Amino acid sequence: MSTEITERQQxxxxxSLALITESGIQSxxxxxxxxxxxxxxxxxxxxxENKIQILxxxxxxxxxxxxxLFSNQLNSNENALVRIEKLFVTHFRKFTNTPSLVAVIFSExxxxxxxxxxxxxxxxxxxxxxxxxTIIKDGQQKGEIRNDIxxxxxxxxxxxxxxxxxxxxxxxxxxxxxxxxGNELSNTIKTLLVP
Amino acid sequence: MSTEITERQQxxxxxSLALITESGIQSxxxxxxxxxxxxxxxxxxxxxENKIQILxxxxxxxxxxxxxLFSNQLNSNENALVRIEKLFVTHFRKFTNTPSLVAVIFSExxxxxxxxxxxxxxxxxxxxxxxxxTIIKDGQQKGEIRNDIxxxxxxxxxxxxxxxxxxxxxxxxxxxxxxxxGNELSNTIKTLLVP
DNA sequence: CTAATGTGAGTGAATATTCACACGCAAAGA
DNA sequence: TCTTTGCGTGTGAATATTCACTCACATTAG
Numbered sequence: 001m002s003t004e005i006t007e008r009q010q011x012x013x014x015x016s017l018a019l020i021t022e023s024g025i026q027s028x029x030x031x032x033x034x035x036x037x038x039x040x041x042x043x044x045x046x047x048x049e050n051k052i053q054i055l056x057x058x059x060x061x062x063x064x065x066x067x068x069l070f071s072n073q074l075n076s077n078e079n080a081l082v083r084i085e086k087l088f089v090t091h092f093r094k095f096t097n098t099p100s101l102v103a104v105i106f107s108e109x110x111x112x113x114x115x116x117x118x119x120x121x122x123x124x125x126x127x128x129x130x131x132x133x134t135i136i137k138d139g140q141q142k143g144e145i146r147n148d149i150x151x152x153x154x155x156x157x158x159x160x161x162x163x164x165x166x167x168x169x170x171x172x173x174x175x176x177x178x179x180x181x182g183n184e185l186s187n188t189i190k191t192l193l194v195p
Numbered sequence: 196m197s198t199e200i201t202e203r204q205q206x207x208x209x210x211s212l213a214l215i216t217e218s219g220i221q222s223x224x225x226x227x228x229x230x231x232x233x234x235x236x237x238x239x240x241x242x243x244e245n246k247i248q249i250l251x252x253x254x255x256x257x258x259x260x261x262x263x264l265f266s267n268q269l270n271s272n273e274n275a276l277v278r279i280e281k282l283f284v285t286h287f288r289k290f291t292n293t294p295s296l297v298a299v300i301f302s303e304x305x306x307x308x309x310x311x312x313x314x315x316x317x318x319x320x321x322x323x324x325x326x327x328x329t330i331i332k333d334g335q336q337k338g339e340i341r342n343d344i345x346x347x348x349x350x351x352x353x354x355x356x357x358x359x360x361x362x363x364x365x366x367x368x369x370x371x372x373x374x375x376x377g378n379e380l381s382n383t384i385k386t387l388l389v390p
Numbered sequence: 391c392t393a394a395t396g397t398g399a400g401t402g403a404a405t406a407t408t409c410a411c412a413c414g415c416a417a418a419g420a
Numbered sequence: 421t422c423t424t425t426g427c428g429t430g431t432g433a434a435t436a437t438t439c440a441c442t443c444a445c446a447t448t449a450g
Contacts, residue, residue, distance in 0.1 A: 008429090023308070024304060024307040024308060025304060026304075026305070026307070026308050029404085029405070029406085030405080030406060030407085031404080031405080031406090039430080039431095040430060040431050040432065041406085041407090041431095041432095042407085042408080042409085042430075042431065042432075042433095043429070043430050043431075045406095045407070045408080046428075046429055046430070047429090050406075050407075051406065051407090103304070106303060106304045107304045108301060108304075109219060109220060109221075109298070109301045109302045109303075109304060109305060110221070110304060110305065112218075112219040112221070113218070113219060113221050113222075121366075122366045125362075125363075125366065126366075129363075148386060149383050149386055149387065150379070150383060153379070153380055153383040154383075156356060156359050156360055156363065156380065157352060157355070157356040157359070157380075157383070157384070157387075159359055160352070160355035160356040160357070160358060160359025160360065161351060161352040161355040161356065162355070163355060163358070163359060164351050164352070164354055164355025164358060164359075165351055165355065167320075168320075168324075168351065171316075171317045171320065171321075184345070184348070185348055185351065185352075188344050188345060188348040188349075188352070189352070191343060191344055192344065192352075192387050203395090224438080224439070224440085225439075225440060225441080226438080226439080226440090234396080234397095235396065235397050235398070236397095236398095236440085236441085237396075237397065237398080237399095237441080237442075237443085238395070238396050238397075239441095240440095240441070240442080241394080241395055241396070242395090245440075245441075246439095246440065246441090
């Protein structure tokens with residue numbers, strides 16, 4: 001009931017993501033959106049009630065994308081270290097192929113004003129941390145991950161490392177291969193986690 | 196020549212920080228600023244050429260604050276693990292006492308449009324990572340930090356962890372003691388780094 | 391007197407949103 | 421089959437609001 005989305009709505013989201021990718025979330029205005037689609041500005045409101053609904057749809061897109069990466073590993077029964085490695089690899093691949101997601105991550109401050117938006121951001125992040133914590137705890141029980149450290153701390157560290165690395169990538173104007181150098185970081189983290 | 200700042204300019208920065216703390220960087224407008232000071236809007240321009248200069252001054256404030264925390268540890272000759280621990284502790288104390296710094300951290304996307312601003316943000320972050328990397332390398336040479344991991348990766352991880360933790364704090368509406376719970380995280384990281 | 395500081399009114403550009411209206415298509419009624 | 425009705429979609433103009441910024445003038449401090 002929530003995923004029913006018309007073609008036009010999808011187009012609006014796609015163009016929104018393109019705008020965000022090109023010049024940041026600040027450039028996502030109704031005017032730019034309409035111009036890019038080849039629309040009158042007013043036509044947008046035939047498809048979304050207001051701009052907040054568009055932003056919520058964007059966050060939904062983000063949520064669906066990252067959530068899937070986590071739940072894929074959550075429902076696997078490989079070695080926890082491998083699952084965490086795959087978490088990194090799939091994230092880096094996703095960010096490489098869909099750079100708009102990177103802009104969305106770091107736009108959270110803009111969502112702070114609207115309660116509905118900031119709630120959604122918090123929700124996504126808490127969910128991801130919870131998934132990661134579950135994976136880690138599981139690995140600790142099976143002796144695949146060192147046991148002398150609280151799982152929630154590890155989750156904070158791992159997610160924080162991932163984000164910081166992506167931040168460095170975006171700050172360098174995407175001047176290196178996220179997937180390749182990310183692999184090295186992923187190995188480093190594996191080394192730290194091993195018992 | 197850059198640090199000469201008048202009383203009024205300092206007041207403008209202080210009020211800016213207060214506004215940012217209360218309702219995010221979005222609420223930092225000339226109108227709000229003037230109202231809070233008890234000013235006409237036009238009076239602002241007697242003290243700052245334009246809004247970008249105000250934002251630059253805010254970033255400068257941020258830079259001075261964090262830079263000092265890093266360089267304090269850079270110039271110490273304690274055990275590297277202790278230096279890193281102190282880095283955490285001093286950061287958490289600073290953020291607790293000056294919450295506006297937290298809002299500034301996560302406002303980077305807003306600075307993306309203006310080149311001068313985004314450059315400054317990148318500059319600050321690169322400097323901090325460089326300082327941290329130096330501390331880690333030093334510790335590795337002295338055998339205080341495990342040697343099987345690249346120092347720059349560790350720096351990314353440590354800074355990423357710190358930021359993610361502060362993010363969780365701010366997302367929880369500052370509902371826990373950053374200093375107290377941060378101590379635990381800091382210990383976790385020490386455990387990971389020890390050879 | 392002079393320079394610094396403050397004022398109030400005003401500007402243009404940008405913002406999201408609303409409104410009356412128009413067009414074309416598809417179903418329903420005669 | 422022709423006509424009517426309604427719906428989905430798009431338009432262009434207008435809305436109110438907010439934004440950073442300017443300018444001629446007034447006040448004040450040294």
